[in-house]
Amino acid sequence: xxxxxxLVVVGAGxxxxxxxxxxxxxxxxxxxxxxxxxxxxxxQRPMLSKERLTSxxxxxxxxxxxxxxxxxxxxxxxxxxxxxxxxxxxxxxxTDGRAVRADLVxxxxxxxxxxxxxxxxxxxxxxxxxxxxxxxxxxxxxGRRIGVLGGGFLGTEVAAAARSRGADVVVLDRDPVLLxxxxxxxxxxxxxxxxxxxxxxxxxxxxxxxVTARPDGVSLTLPTGTETVDDxxxxxxxxxxxxxxLASGLAVxxxxxxxxxxxxxxxxxxxxxxxxxxxxxRYGRVRVEHADVAQQQAAAIGSTxxxxxxxxxxxxxxxxxxxxxxxQGLGLGGIRPGDEVVVRGDVAGLDGSVFWLRDGVVVAAAxxxxxxxxxxxxxxxxxxxxVDAERxxxxxxxxxxxxxxxxxxx
Numbered sequence: 031x032x033x034x035x036x037l038v039v040v041g042a043g044x045x046x047x048x049x050x051x052x053x054x055x056x057x058x059x060x061x062x063x064x065x066x067x068x069x070x071x072x073x074q075r076p077m078l079s080k081e082r083l084t085s086x087x088x089x090x091x092x093x094x095x096x097x098x099x100x101x102x103x104x105x106x107x108x109x110x111x112x113x114x115x116x117x118x119x120x121x122x123x124x125t126d127g128r129a130v131r132a133d134l135v136x137x138x139x140x141x142x143x144x145x146x147x148x149x150x151x152x153x154x155x156x157x158x159x160x161x162x163x164x165x166x167x168x169x170x171x172x173g174r175r176i177g178v179l180g181g182g183f184l185g186t187e188v189a190a191a192a193r194s195r196g197a198d199v200v201v202l203d204r205d206p207v208l209l210x211x212x213x214x215x216x217x218x219x220x221x222x223x224x225x226x227x228x229x230x231x232x233x234x235x236x237x238x239x240x241v242t243a244r245p246d247g248v249s250l251t252l253p254t255g256t257e258t259v260d261d262x263x264x265x266x267x268x269x270x271x272x273x274x275x276l277a278s279g280l281a282v283x284x285x286x287x288x289x290x291x292x293x294x295x296x297x298x299x300x301x302x303x304x305x306x307x308x309x310x311x312r313y314g315r316v317r318v319e320h321a322d323v324a325q326q327q328a329a330a331i332g333s334t335x336x337x338x339x340x341x342x343x344x345x346x347x348x349x350x351x352x353x354x355x356x357x358q359g360l361g362l363g364g365i366r367p368g369d370e371v372v373v374r375g376d377v378a379g380l381d382g383s384v385f386w387l388r389d390g391v392v393v394a395a396a397x398x399x400x401x402x403x404x405x406x407x408x409x410x411x412x413x414x415x416x417v418d419a420e421r422x423x424x425x426x427x428x429x430x431x432x433x434x435x436x437x438x439x440x
Contacts, residue, residue, distance in 0.1 A: 035060040036131050037335065038122045040065025040112045040274060041138030043075060045303040047093035048325040050104045052332025061103050061403050063130060064094075065110040065122065068159060072106070076321050078163040078349055079187040080089045081359070086167065111137075114277035117144055136331060137275060137286060137294070137301040141319065146179075151243040155263045157184060169261045172196035177248060177259030179241075181234065185265035185349050186221065190352050199230045200257060202250060206235035212362060213396050214384050216377045220398060221352055224380065228353060233257055263279050268319060270305040276416040283307055285317040290341045292331040300335075302327035311343040313364050320348040335431035345394070345411050355380055358404045361394035361411055369393065372422045374429075375400065383407075390416045402429075409433055 039044040039046040046064045072093040111125045121129040143156035170192045181203035210218030240251040248262040281287045281295035285307035292300045303324035307317045333340040345361035375382030383397040395407035406429040
């Protein structure tokens with residue numbers, strides 16, 4: 031890549047920040063322009079359902095320092111929604127008719143919250159932007175009853191934040207156990223019990239038959255009766271923002287399809303983050319909605335564009351904080367039904383780990399309050415070290431000892 035080339039990032043989030051930093055660290059000398067729809071620059075989106083939802087402080091929120099941007103020729107243009115990318119003219123076209131020169135483009139348009147059809151109003155919330163978080167935080171006060179529709183990562187984090195601020199909370203989900211589909215039944219039950227001890231109510235294992243929003247609250251109809259809340263937070267996933275990709279003629283499936291290097295069907299256009307359906311060496315084509323994955327994809331793209339081709343091949347990692355409890359997962363998207371499950375420690379007591387083995391090799395792990403176990407699991411996955419399940423479950427055996435295998439593949 032030559033120093034004269036201009037790179038434009040469409041979207042001002044984790045991908046934009048990680049791409050800019052990776053480019054400069056690896057010697058890419060051309061201008062970098064970041065185009066974002068929101069009125070502010072890149073920020074830590076995971077904080078929106080954690081620290082920012084419980085306190086209005088900005089500490090640790092911003093991803094790109096203005097002084098660093100000025101020193102490194104990184105320009106952030108806020109309030110600049112994009113219509114499409116024109117590879118033929120080498121431009122990114124904005125919805126207001128302006129055009130930005132672009133030799134290379136990284137598409138990072140993210141996603142938008144799924145909503146229930148016809149449901150809106152002041153009492154209905156989704157959580158995706160800084161403005162969403164600040165608006166919701168003002169409602170999380172003692173004496174107010176908050177309904178959370180969806181018991182996944184976002185929903186349970188919102189429930190924890192609401193309870194920490196003194197609001198009453200009820201979580202509604204079709205699944206009978208929170209987070210069991212992504213973390214397994216054991217950790218799911220442990221976290222469900224944690225929320226119950228903190229005073230969260232549940233309406234689990236039953237469908238929502240109807241929802242009505244009124245000026246004074248929201249009513250949800252279930253097979254067992256009607257639940258009324260002051261505010262409802264809808265946490266039922268996101269849909270990738272593929273409109274710019276479609277208008278630009280990019281190949282799109284469940285997100286923008288990219289190869290192992292993050293390159294789209296147009297060679298000068300890359301994509302990363304929530305919008306990208308990435309061809310991962312371990313898992314095949316997959317779209318993942320975790321901030322660390324977005325950052326790692328962007329860093330790999332930045333390295334490739336700086337002339338050092340890199341494939342993002344690491345197992346996917348994520349974390350969630352529920353009250354004062356930390357949960358981490360590694361490679362959980364690659365679990366298969368026949369994998370052997372090994373439990374280490376006291377998961378029910380919020381101090382344990384779960385490992386998934388295939389043919390005697392660790393392929394995934396999840397841990398409650400045991401981040402160090404996930405660190406070792408990462409090495410076990412990377413090295414494909416054969417592991418004895420009994421030793422893995424035995425707390426008297428240090429996990430690091432399982433790495434000492436005389437026939438580690440080269």
